[in-house]
Amino acid sequence: MLREEWPEPLVKDIARRRAIFVIGSGVSRHALGADGSTRPPVWKGFLRDAAERFPRNRDTEHIHRAIDDGDLLHACEWLKNRYDEDWTTYLRHRFTDPRYTPGRLHDLIALLDTRVVFSLNFDDIYENKSREIYEASQFTKNYSDADVCEFLRNDARYVVKVHGNLASPATLIFTQEDYARARIKHSLFYSAFDAALMTHTFLFIGCGYGDPDVNLLLENQAFSFQPGSVNPHYFLTAEDIADDMKRSLRKNRNLKTLCYDKVDDEHTGLISAIEQLHSKVTDSRSALLENANW
Amino acid sequence: MKAIAFFNNKGGVGKTTLLCNVAAYFAQEGLRVCVVDCDPQCNASQYLFHDDFLESTFDDPKQNIESLFSGLMAGEGHATQVPMKHSAAFGVDVVCGSPGLSMAEDFLAEEWASLNTQRGLSSTMVFQRMLKSLENYDVVFFDVSPSLGAINRTVLLSSDYFVSPMSIDIFSLKAFENISRWMDKWRAHWEYSVNSPLLDADNPAVVDAKSLTGASFIGYVSQQYIAKRDATGERRPVKSYDEIIQQIDGQIDQYFKGSLLPPKPYEIGKIPNLHSLAPMSQSRRKPIFSLVAADGVVGAHFAKVKEAKEIFGEVSDEIRKRLA
Numbered sequence: 001m002l003r004e005e006w007p008e009p010l011v012k013d014i015a016r017r018r019a020i021f022v023i024g025s026g027v028s029r030h031a032l033g034a035d036g037s038t039r040p041p042v043w044k045g046f047l048r049d050a051a052e053r054f055p056r057n058r059d060t061e062h063i064h065r066a067i068d069d070g071d072l073l074h075a076c077e078w079l080k081n082r083y084d085e086d087w088t089t090y091l092r093h094r095f096t097d098p099r100y101t102p103g104r105l106h107d108l109i110a111l112l113d114t115r116v117v118f119s120l121n122f123d124d125i126y127e128n129k130s131r132e133i134y135e136a137s138q139f140t141k142n143y144s145d146a147d148v149c150e151f152l153r154n155d156a157r158y159v160v161k162v163h164g165n166l167a168s169p170a171t172l173i174f175t176q177e178d179y180a181r182a183r184i185k186h187s188l189f190y191s192a193f194d195a196a197l198m199t200h201t202f203l204f205i206g207c208g209y210g211d212p213d214v215n216l217l218l219e220n221q222a223f224s225f226q227p228g229s230v231n232p233h234y235f236l237t238a239e240d241i242a243d244d245m246k247r248s249l250r251k252n253r254n255l256k257t258l259c260y261d262k263v264d265d266e267h268t269g270l271i272s273a274i275e276q277l278h279s280k281v282t283d284s285r286s287a288l289l290e291n292a293n294w
Numbered sequence: 295m296k297a298i299a300f301f302n303n304k305g306g307v308g309k310t311t312l313l314c315n316v317a318a319y320f321a322q323e324g325l326r327v328c329v330v331d332c333d334p335q336c337n338a339s340q341y342l343f344h345d346d347f348l349e350s351t352f353d354d355p356k357q358n359i360e361s362l363f364s365g366l367m368a369g370e371g372h373a374t375q376v377p378m379k380h381s382a383a384f385g386v387d388v389v390c391g392s393p394g395l396s397m398a399e400d401f402l403a404e405e406w407a408s409l410n411t412q413r414g415l416s417s418t419m420v421f422q423r424m425l426k427s428l429e430n431y432d433v434v435f436f437d438v439s440p441s442l443g444a445i446n447r448t449v450l451l452s453s454d455y456f457v458s459p460m461s462i463d464i465f466s467l468k469a470f471e472n473i474s475r476w477m478d479k480w481r482a483h484w485e486y487s488v489n490s491p492l493l494d495a496d497n498p499a500v501v502d503a504k505s506l507t508g509a510s511f512i513g514y515v516s517q518q519y520i521a522k523r524d525a526t527g528e529r530r531p532v533k534s535y536d537e538i539i540q541q542i543d544g545q546i547d548q549y550f551k552g553s554l555l556p557p558k559p560y561e562i563g564k565i566p567n568l569h570s571l572a573p574m575s576q577s578r579r580k581p582i583f584s585l586v587a588a589d590g591v592v593g594a595h596f597a598k599v600k601e602a603k604e605i606f607g608e609v610s611d612e613i614r615k616r617l618a
Binding site: 110111112113115133134135136137155156157285286289 | 567569570587591592593594596597
C-alpha cells in the first residue's frame with residue numbers, strides 16, 4: 001500500500017492518458033521463471049553475480065568496489081570487457097533463458113493503459129504482457145529507431161525501450177560508454193524524451209534514481225522554470241529515503257517521492273498500491289465519460 | 295424447445311444488452327436460438343440488425359411481429375407463418391419487432407376480457423401458437439417492454455421461464471412486489487377462465503389452454519454496483535450493495551411462491567459496468583465479446599472484451615443449467 005494517498009493530479013493525468021510510466025528492473029522482478037523460482041535480477045544483483053565469474057583479486061577488486069559504491073556504469077563497462085564475446089550469452093542466460101512469465105504487476109500496469117510506457121529493461125516481459133492485452137493497438141519502439149518520436153503524436157499504444165532490447169544486444173545501453181555514444185548518435189530520442197517530460201507526467205515504477213540520462217533531462221527541465229511552478233513527476237519507491245534526499249530530488253529533478261510499504265520481500269505492497277491506483281483511475285475515467293472533459 | 299422471457303417492469307436495466315449477448319453466447323455454444331422482439335420500442339431488433347435492413351422490415355407488417363396480429367385483429371385467425379430473419383453477427387434467428395406492435399396492446403387487453411369465449415382464448419394464445427412452429431429451435435428468447443401490460447402478460451403466459459435483469463437500487467426492491475402481485479392476479483384469472491363451463495372442454499384450443507400455467511421465475515441478473523464517490527468524496531461502501539441484494543432476496547422470499555420461487559441463489563449472475571463497450575457493440579451490431587480492433591477497440595479495452603466473454607459465458611451457463 002502507498003503510505004499516503006495517490007496524488008489527485010497524477011490520477012487525473014493517467015486517466016486522461018497524459019502520463020507516461022517508466023518501468024525499471026523492480027517491475028521485471030515481479031515476473032517468475034518457468035522453474036517457478038527464478039526472478040529477473042535487479043541491476044546491482046546482476047552485476048554482482050556477473051563479477052563472481054572471476055576470482056576476486058587485485059585485478060578485479062575495483063569492480064567489486066565500484067558496485068559497492070554504486071558506480072554501476074563503470075562496473076558494467078569493465079565486466080563487459082572481461083566477458084568479451086560471452087557477454088551476450090551471459091545476458092540472455094540471465095534475462096531470457098529462464099522464460100519469465102509476467103506477474104500481476106505487469107497486468108495492472110498494462111490495464112492502467114497510459115498509452116506510453118518507457119521500459120528501462122532489456123527483457124521483453126512487459127511487452128509480452130501488454131501485447132496480450134492491447135493486441136493490435138500496441139507497438140514497441142527502440143530508442144535507436146529512426147521514427148522513435150512517433151510515440152509522442154500517434155494514437156497507438158507504445159512501449160519505448162529506452163536502453164534497447166536483448167533481441168539486438170548490439171544496441172543495448174548500459175555502460176558509461178554506451179550512454180555517451182547514444183546521447184550523441186540518437187539525439188532524436190533524447191529530444192522526444194525531453195518533449196515528453198515537458199508535456200506529460202512521468203511515474204517511475206521499480207527504478208532507481210541513478211540513471212544518468214534520465215537525470216540529465218530531469219535536471220535540465222527542473223532548472224529551466226520557476227521552481228514549484230510546474231507539477232512534479234513522481235518517483236515510486238519502497239526504500240527509506242532520507243527527507244533530505246527527497247527534498248533534493250524535488251528541487252533538483254522536480255521528482256516527488258511516493259513511498260509504499262513493501263510488505264514482504266516479493267514487494268506485494270507495490271502490487272496493492274498499483275491496484276489502488278487502478279481503481280482510482282477507473283473512477284476518474286468513468287467521471288470523464290460523464291463530463292466528456294478529456 | 296424452451297421459451298424464456300427477459301422481463302422487468304423497470305426500464306434501462308440492460309435487459310436487451312443481456313438478452314442479445316446471452317443469445318449470441320448460446321448460439322456460439324451450438325444451440326439453435328430464436329429471438330422474438332415483443333417490445334414496440336424494438337431495441338433488440340435495432341441491436342441485431344443494421345438500420346437499412348430494419349427499415350424494410352418495419353415498413354412491411356408481413357416481415358415483422360405484426361404479422362402475428364394482423365389476421366387475428368381482422369378476425370381471420372392465426373397467421374400460418376412466422377417471419378424469420380437471420381442475424382449473422384449474433385448467429386441467431388429473429389422475429390423482428392415493430393413500433394406498430396403497440397396496437398396489439400389494446401387488442402390483447404380486450405381479448406383478455408373475453409377469455410371465456412373461444413375467440414378471446416384463441417387470441418390470447420397467439421404466442422403459444424407461434425412457439426409451436428418454432429419447435430425446431432433449442433431456445434426462444436422473448437424481449438419485452440418494461441411494463442405490466444397485456445402483451446407482456448400474453449408472452450409470460452406462454453413462456454416456460456422468465457429471467458429478470460435488474461439494477462441494484464431501491465426501485466428494484468419494489469419491482470418484485472409489483473411483478474408477483476400482477477402475475478398472481480392474472481394467473482388466477484386465467485385458471486378460472488379456462489375452466490369456465492362456457493368453454494367446450496373438448497376443443498383442442500381449450501385443452502391446450504388448460505396446459506398453460508405461465509412462466510416460472512428462474513432468477514435475476516444484476517447490473518453490478520459501480521464504485522462511485524458521493525458528494526463528500528467518500529467511496530460508497532460495498533456493504534450497501536450487499537444489503538440491497540439481501541433485501542431483494544427477502545422480497546423474493548416474501549412475494550414469490552410455488553413455481554415463481556426461483557432456485558437458490560436467486561441471483562443468477564452479475565454484469566459489471568461495461569462502459570463504452572455497450573454503446574460500441576450496439577453501433578457495430580455485434581455481441582460485446584465479438585468486438586475487435588476494426589470496431590474501435592483499443593488498448594486495455596481488449597482485456598474488457600475478453601472479460602465480457604467470460605461474464606456472459608458464466609451467466610449463460612447458469613441460465614442454461616436452470617432450464618433443465
